[in-house]
Amino acid sequence: MSLLKKCLIAGVILVTLVAAAVAGVYHWATSPIDLTPAQLDVTIKPHSSLRSVTAQLNRGGVPVEPELFVLMTRLLGLQSQLKSGNYEFKAGITPYEVLQKLARGDVNEYVATIIEGWTFRHMRAELDANPALKHDTAGMSDADLLAAIGAPEAPIGNGEGLFFPDTYLFDKDTSDLDIYRRAYRLMKLRLDEAWAARAPGLPYKTPYDALTMASIIEKETGKASDRPMVSAVFANRLRVGMPLQTDPTVIYGLGDSYEGRLKKRDLQTDTPYNTYTRMGLPPTPIALPGVASLQAALNPAQTTALYFVSRGDGSSIFSDTLDDHNKAVDKYIRGQ
Incomplete structure (x- = not known):
């Protein structure tokens, strides 16, 4: 047999073997992986080598x-593009799809939603119950938590109102302290923005005073368009030395003793948050205000109104005089 013929035969054999190998890799790469359970999460650590990634997957x-997996990744030139993070894999996924998911960085994004008007206590309970977070704040007091995120309010030990209500995305096993830090910084940003754009002549000495007022507006307002008017009433009362007389602060001060409906004795029971028995703002916010309430607190409507009462449909009627207010109360409250 001539040398040329031997080379041709060897070439055919080599091509056949390569084709068979490629076909084998293709079949493996496109065949569903047997997952148990049928849906699971895998975390790929940062700065992992290609072989480390395969080990973490297994x-x-x-x-x-x-x-x-290493061969496929290198053939496709993706070895430097694999990204760390937490990934969700479901039954039916193939090795090729796993690789593409890692190359895209198609990581899980978990959600923590904080609602306007919640108390800080409610926020803590919500984050404590989130199974995707790492609960580093477990056992911390409010003051400890504030100190841990570097909040200068830590000495007062009260986190009420300091965290911005929003939806926060995070990777699995993120520390809950990260959510608190982000919410704290976002509230500071939104408050600073509103304070910088505030109307002149407001009866607030500090942004914290405005934050406290915004929290009251958040709890007092059933209709969004009423916020600037509610803000104006309270600002007018502070200017003329009238008590705020707002029920949400009383309820907040009652804490766990609140029975679901305010009674006359509740309004007469003095606490630091009873704005019927004490003048001025309460010592801290009473809830987590949203951006609309922050803006309303610092840009109230232009009005001389000193009173308002709910119509029963979420909106309020505003009055300049006590006589007009009593008429509105007779119509909308006593009449019902």
């Missing part, structure tokens, strides 16, 4: 053949 319950 330990996490996604069985990929290490050598084939």
Whole structure:
């Protein structure tokens, strides 16, 4: 047999072997992986090598053949594009799809939603119950938590109103302290923005005073368009030395003793938050205000109104005089 013929035969054999190998890799790469359970999460650590990624996948319950996965990744030129993070894998996914997911950085994003008007206590309970967070604040007092995020309000030990209500996205096993830090910084940003754009002549000495007022507006307002008027009434009362006389502060001061409906004795029971028995603002906010309430607190409507009462449909009627206010109360409250 001539040398040329031997080379041709060897070439055919080599091509056949390569084709068979490629076909084998293709079949493996496009075949569904047997996942148990059928849906699971795997975390890929930052700065992992390609072989470390394959090991983490296997330990996490996604069985990929290490050598084939490495070969496929290198053939596709993706070895430097794999991203860290927490990934969700479901039954039916193939090794090729796993690789593409890692290359895209298609990580899980978990959600923590904080609602306007919640108390800080409610916020803590919500984050404590979030199973995707790492609960580093477990056992911390409010003052300890504030100190841990570097909040200068830590000495007062009260986090009420200091955290911005919003929806926060995070990776699995993120520390809950990270959510508190983000919410705290965002509230500071929004408050600073509103304070810088405030109307002249407001009866607030500090942004914290305005934050406290915004929290009251958040709890007092059933209709969004009424916020500037509610803000104006309270600002007018502060200017003329009238008590705020707002029920939400009384309820906040009662704490766990509040029975679901204010009674006459509740309005007469003095606490630091009873704005019927004490003048001025309460010592701290009473809830987490949203941006609309912050803006309303610092840009109230132009009015001389000193009173308002709910119509019963979420909106309020505003009055300049006590006589007009009593008529409105007769119509909308006593009449019902």
